Amino acid sequence: MTTTEGKRATYKQRYEPDDDGLRFQELTYTGNFVGMDPVTDGIKGDKMMRARAKSRVLEKVSKEDVLRDEFTIDELNDLNNYLAWNIWDVLVMRATEGVSGMIPRQEYEILAFMHEFYRWPEILRMTTDEVGGAQGVMDIGATARREIGTKINSVHDWCIGAVGFGMGRCGLLALEAIGPDDYIEESNIILKFMQRVLWGKRQDGYILNSQDRYRCRIHEPELLSQITSQLEPLDEGGPAHAKFTQFNAAAELLSFLDHYDCRLGLGDTGPYELPDGQLLILRDLFVNEEIFHWSDVCDDAGLPHCYTLAFTIDPEKMGLAEIRVNDISTTFTRPKNYIEAITSGAVFAREKWNTPMGEVYPITVAELDKHLEKVQTATLKLYSKTSRMCRRDLIWNGQYVYYIDMILPHLRLAGTYEKACRDYDLWEIDQRVANYYYEITKRGFAQETVPSKIFSGSGYLPFSENADRRRSKYRWL
């Protein structure tokens, strides 16, 4: 450690009620609050957004609130505004990354956003019915408390509302395919599903990590105890530390590649403070998703569905000032480099998405070499395979990663995935969205309009105060 010597950890101050957190970026957010003070990122931004809410939906809510059939218009607008800020908070800087050179991500993203908004509502309503109603959906969320290697996680659960509702509606508004008061009933279905899964998972009354100062401490103590018993000490500069961190990076890279350069392949939870003051992070890296046909190279390499890495960070060693596990399951710290402060680690493998927890097995650091080789082999083969695909295939494959994978874990646990495929044509492309394929590259829609509307927050138009909550879309004029 060279740049943080002599600094003491101050991160605990971030959890004091009056603390506003650090600023991770200089940009500020306006959204639907034109003429008011600009909103910051981080803890202060969360406070500002909640202070502007008209309802109580952004505060801790009760089980009865979550079981209620639908949101009011004020609640819908508060969620719309908060999710828009949250999207800006986690993605505005990421969205500066420009073209991929490999995968046309902006193009596949916008198609998926709109597809989700159109198609998910009836599938999520069917799924809610199949699990016996709202409580069944909350129970799906609660499973994440007892498992590792599960895609019932922050990023997937957040995507239901933030992407399917928020970005989907925003994209269609920008395309002028819908108006602000279209599809209110459908918006309610999507957001209620999101709220129920997240509430069931967290069980502290909040739904998002940003409401809890960027903490996602969801796992039951018994599970954490089993995991920490497997931690091996890792000395910075030593071979075991290098082996563990290299495996972390390589597996994370493959999880990105298998999921078409998106965040659905990884999931962090934590930070859990251990009795010795170390901070535990759990990281799921999904290196082989069986529903993707291109993942055959991961099968060939003998990779499991998921590697879970558990590791501890010494906050004093890095002079930790703030740690965020954000709502897209990614950990950011100040100072930025936490890798050198990793002091212990453990790795686990879950062979299939439904492998029972009792059959999830640990991998010692000494055994990581052979797993690293598998990961690197699959990475090279998948890269070569992807580089030969035409643009259209890349866009539609990426679209499927978003549109299918974001709700896949919930449908799997509900037992409705096959029904959605069979009776609801889940893997078909809606004709409206198929036609948008030719529209999104015109007038810079995907590369200029979408980033400016979706990532700046300016496109999340509110529902009218007196709008009818039963409203769908009835007129195409």
Next chain:
Amino acid sequence: MAEVLAEGYNVFDTSKSPSGTVKYLASPADVIALIQSGKLKEHILLVRGGTTTFLAPALSMGAIGVITMSGAPESHLGILSREFQTPCVMTAHLTSSESRYVVGNTPEAHFEEIAKTLDGRKVRLDCTDHEIGRVLADD
């Protein structure tokens, strides 16, 4: 003090200061050819985007340093560079030019100027500052 050729976001603080000849990679074929050449570790890699899939095999096989023309530490390539502990300067701009990257509204000339100026130069990355990463001449 060595000449500062370019500056950008520093993805993470590190005392590592890799040195090499800048190699501009324009296509996946360029990435594959570089790996097959066996000379990956002789180069600081210059790429246009801040996404991670484009550079996937290079990162996996031990790239020593990366410069991008767009993106930020929160971008996927930023996250992976941190995990690999590969020093990385993102959204680099030339200190000799007024041209800057603007999301969705950057002329091709901006990228071409950076590629033309840096490709083939011997450089060293300085990533010790919390916020700013620097590309230094190392000729």
